[in-house]
Amino acid sequence: MQELIVTPEAQGEPMPGAAFEPAIVAFVCNWCTYTAADLAGTSRMVQSPNVRLVRMMCTGMVDPKYIIKALLGGADAVLISGCHPGDCHYINGNYKARRRVKLLMEILPRFGIDSRRIKLTWVGASEGNEFAATVNSFAAEIKELGPIDTRRLPLL
Amino acid sequence: MxxxxxxxxxxxxxxxxxxxxxxxxxxxxxxxxxxxxxxxxxxxxxxxxxxxxxxxxxxxxxxxxxxxxxxxxxxxxxxxxxxxxxxxxxxxxxxxxxxxxxxxxxxxxxxxxxxxxxxxxxxxxxxxxxxxxxxRVEAVHPDVLVVGGGIAGIQAALDIARSGHKVHMVERGPSIGGHMTQFDKTFPTLDCAACISTPKMVAVAQEPNINLMTMSEVVEVKGYVGNYTARIRTKPRYINQDRCTGCGLCMEKCPKSVPSEFEEGLGKRKAVHRNSPQSVPNTPVIDPASCIYLVKGKCGACKQNCPSDAIDFEQQESFLDVQVGTIVLATGFDILDPTPLSQYGFGRYPEVYTGLQFERLNNAVGPTGGKIRMKNGEAPESVAIIHCVGSRDKNQHEYCSRVCCMYALKYDHLIKDKVGHHARVYNFYIDMRCFGKGYEEFYRRVQEEGVTFIRGRPAEVTDQARSEDEQGKLVVVAEDTLLGRPVRVAVDMVVLCTAMQARKDASEVARVFGVSCGQDGFFLEEHPKLGPVSTATDGIFLAGTCQGPKDIPDAVAHASGGAGQALSLAARGEVSISPTVSWINPDICIGCKMCVGLCAYSAIEFDERRRVCVINEAMCKGCGSCAGHCPSGAAQIRHFNEKQVFAxxxxxxxxxxxxxxxxxxxxx
CATH class of the missing domain: 3.40.50 (Rossmann fold)
Known part of the structure; x- marks a missing residue:
């Protein structure tokens, strides 16, 4: 069986004829969205394989540089998802995430990154269906948007 | 390497x-x-x-x-x-x-x-x-806090107290016992609810290891597993519990009557009242909203007549902090208000009752003295029982409330028993769910008693008669889905099997204790199968219907499970605490103190001498608010640090x- 690993250098150039398959990184909190993702899995809710989860304890620990690192490292988009406002396991970490993501979304377009490539959602622990729907709709949006071309970005 | x-x-x-x-x-x-x-x-x-x-x-x-x-x-x-x-x-x-x-x-x-x-x-x-x-290993405080004094809370508290551990039991209402004290009989054995619950309530009152706090609510919880501090607010009862003998003279003399919540609005109570003579504690309570003295400053009939001088209008709200190692939540359920389901006519037709109201009609100390009577004082000749009101309904609750089929069967039997065999009883059901021990047998028994089962959810309950027979009656309009035929059944009384739902303030309570609510509104367990009593927060356990609809045996079993888990921590006496907390590198920290304000747990202090911020590891929960924001990158969560996430x-x-x-x- 032949395996083809496309190195980061070759990114952004989809093989001729192949449909664009985005790589989407999702920073999700352990208590709500990661649990919802588990529930979606246990309930066999088919999801786009493009979204890969990074388990964080809280969205409040998602440093904006993690998001930037993901985008520069080859992710076409980043999803950040945590507990609903008021339901944070750590009292108010999600509010902090909300503020940071808001600022990041204002700054990134100035460097040539479409703010639609970042999405912040709240998916509670029991909302497996909501998680699957979020993953599928976000993957579809990014497929529409096309690959990120970090090499042409002015900051590089 | x-x-x-x-x-x-x-x-x-x-x-x-x-x-x-x-x-x-x-x-x-x-x-x-x-x-x-x-x-x-x-x-x-x-x-x-x-x-x-x-x-x-x-x-x-x-x-x-x-x-x-x-x-x-x-x-x-x-x-x-x-x-x-x-x-x-x-x-x-x-x-x-x-x-x-x-x-x-x-x-x-x-x-x-x-x-x-x-x-x-x-x-x-x-x-x-x-x-x-x-x-790191921390000691677990041996005391346990049980929140809620229904049958689940009682069971949990007794289990824990009998092991020798001290229990602080907090009940919001004036007495313990919960919904179970409102019932008359319990299915499928037809045990009298009071006969089996009052001994347990009395056992709570007599148990030296239980500190019972009624009229009380937990308003704040601080700390972590093994070391929680709970702040409890106690509302004034206006009657001195130590002096009151429970003679009930105050209730006799009180001139003010209002609809009783315990009787589900079917009966009246006085401004000074108690649910029943078996209440634990049996001290009455003065309702400040209806008491003439507390509203207008005049009256005091109770105070003048009290033989033990127990009435105390000067009582104030008080606060108490208790130290506990673990917490058991047993806050129970609410009954769905069927008024918005206007097709069933609740609130419009006087002879439409909720399940809990019908329980009170059956109860020997209820408004009718245990006789099934309509508002006009006569016994109903025919009763329709509508199942799944608000349950298994996309517009209300998608879940099955798990108890309605069985209590409907109990009502069937009680009507046949109390009104007489001539009384006609019609059940409108979707599916009969009789899954417990002895439940299917009870279903068979009730079928043999001559009760009618019609499969179909009624479209409406109306008083618009179409024939002579329907005059002056309530008509239940439905489709019999087994016959594929519309039916109209004229009856004297309609009972709605209203859904069990989460307490209306469940989400606020969940926030106080740091647990979460599921989509159905009930508290969310750690795992639906393998962790049904624990929560995502270590040291906080669930008991009974606060986790989801349950009948009494299931609630009691669940409560014993919660008590067992709390006890295993308390008995062990120590708990290992995850080291995945924050650390601020003093060589990098610039002492901007940004993190100090961000920390939701006040776990960061500023070291004036070294001009750097320092984490108090005992208080840090590892949420990473500091690490996510630190402008110099000095604050890092162990096991979730920048290098690890980047890799x-x-x-x-x-x-x-x-x-x-x-x-x-x-x-x-």
Whole structure:
């Protein structure tokens, strides 16, 4: 069986004829969205394989540089998802995430990154269906948007 | 020295291997940097699977371990312990989920395998950066807090108290007993509810290890597993509990009557009242909203007549802080208000009752003295019982309330028993769910008593008569779905089997205790099957219907489970606390104090002498608010630090193109 690993250098150039398959990184909190993702899995809710989860304890620990690192490292988009406002396991970490993501979304377009490539959602622990729907709709949006071309970005 | 990583890819029977080529994933992993060995195995969590890891650590000198299997929320601890048995620090382990997040949700096997390879690559990349960490051990306070004094709270409190541990029991209402004290009989044995619940209530009052606090609510909880401080607010009862003898003279003399909540609005109570003479505590309570003295400053009839001088209008709200190690939540349920379901006419037609109101009509100390009577004082000749009101209904609650079928059968029997065999009883049901011990037998018995069962959810209850027979009656309009025919049944009385639902303030209570609510509004358990009494917050357990609809035996069993879990922590006396907390590197910190304001737990202090911020590890919960914001990057969460996340991202953003196996037809 032949395996083809496309190195980061070759990114952004989809093989001729192949449909664009985005790589989407999702920073999700352990208590709500990661649990919802588990529930979606246990309930066999088919999801786009493009979204890969990074388990964080809280969205409040998602440093904006993690998001930037993901985008520069080859992710076409980043999803950040945590507990609903008021339901944070750590009292108010999600509010902090909300503020940071808001600022990041204002700054990134100035460097040539479409703010639609970042999405912040709240998916509670029991909302497996909501998680699957979020993953599928976000993957579809990014497929529409096309690959990120970090090499042409002015900051590089 | 480069790390030596062992990678173990699980098949989970066919759960993973049915879609993901586990062998291929292991082969792919063996080519990754620093990977010393990569294996796949049918069940990694089994003893042979764990032994494989332990053996490799010992024989091959592995310094890091990655397991790709189910969710870390399920088996992370299992594998961490295996690493520990092999002599490896449990934090030099990383688990990646290729079942819930991959094989179960990705339809195409090639895409699923490619995603699994990516996830494994990310875990391998991350585990390189892991550091040895050591859990700290903290003492567990031996006392337990039980919140809620219904049958579940009572059971939990008694179980714990009898083991010798002290219990602080907090009840919002004036007495304990909960909904069960409103019932008359209990299904399927027709035991009298009061006969089986009052001995338990009295046992609570007499148990020296239980500190019972009624009229009280928990307003704030601080601390962590083993060391919680709960602030309890006690509302004034306006009657001195130590002096009151429970003679009830005050209730006789009180001139003010209002509708009684305990009687579900069917009866009246005085401004000074108690639910029943068996109430525990049996001290009455003065309702400040209806008491003439407390509203207008005049009256005092109770005070003048009290033989033991127990009335005290000067009582004030008070606060008490208690130290406990664990908490059991038993806050119970609410009954759905059927008024918005206007098709059933509740509130419009006087002879439409909720299930709980019908319980009061049956109760010997209820408004009718236990006789089933209509508002005009006559016994109903015919009764319709409508099942699933608000349950199994997309517009109300999707879930089944689990008790209605059975209490409807109990009503069937009680009507036949109390009104007489001539009384006609019609059940409108969707499905009969009689799943418990002795329940199906009871269903059979009630069928044989001559009760009518019509399968169909009624469209409406109306007083618009279409024939002579329907004059002056309530007409239930439905479709009999077994006959495929519309039916109109004229009856004297309609009983609505209203849904059990979460307490209306469940989400606020959940916030106080740091637990979460599920989509149905009830408190969310840690795992739907294997953790039905624990919550995501260590040291906080659930008991009874606050977790979901339950009948009495299930609520009692659940409560004993919650008590057992709380006790196992309290009896052990110590708990190991995760070391994945924040650390501020003093060499990098610039002392901007940004983190101090961000910390929700006041766990960061500023060291004036060194001009840096310092984490108090005992108070830090590891949320990472500080690390996410620190402008100099000095604050880092252990096990979730920048290096580790960056390494994981490097693996995660690699693109692995799915390789499709040529189909058999293509080979020819």
């Amino acid at each position: 480069p790390s030596r990583i062992g990678v173990y890819v699980c098949h989970c029977g066919t759960n993973i291997a049915g879609r993901v080529d586990s062998e291929g994933v292991a082969r792919h992993a063996s080519g990754l940097k620093n990977v010393a060995v990569a294996r796949d195995y049918k069940f990694m969590c089994s003893d042979p699977g764990q032994d494989m890891i332990i053996k490799d650590i010992r024989e091959m000198g592995l310094t890091r371990v990655v397991v790709a299997s189910c969710s870390p929320r399920l088996h992370e601890k299992t594998f961490q312990k295996a690493c520990q048995r092999g002599g490896l620090n449990p934090f030099l382990f990383q688990m990646t989920c290729i079942r819930e997040h991959c094989s179960w949700v990705v339809a195409d096997p090639a895409e699923a395998t490619a995603k699994a390879k990516t996830l494994v690559a990310a875990a391998v990349s991350r585990v390189n950066e892991h550091e040895e960490l050591y859990s 994981e991202l490097e693996g995660l953003t690699q693109r692995i193109v799915p390789v499709r196996q040529p189909a058999a037809a293509d080979l020819t």
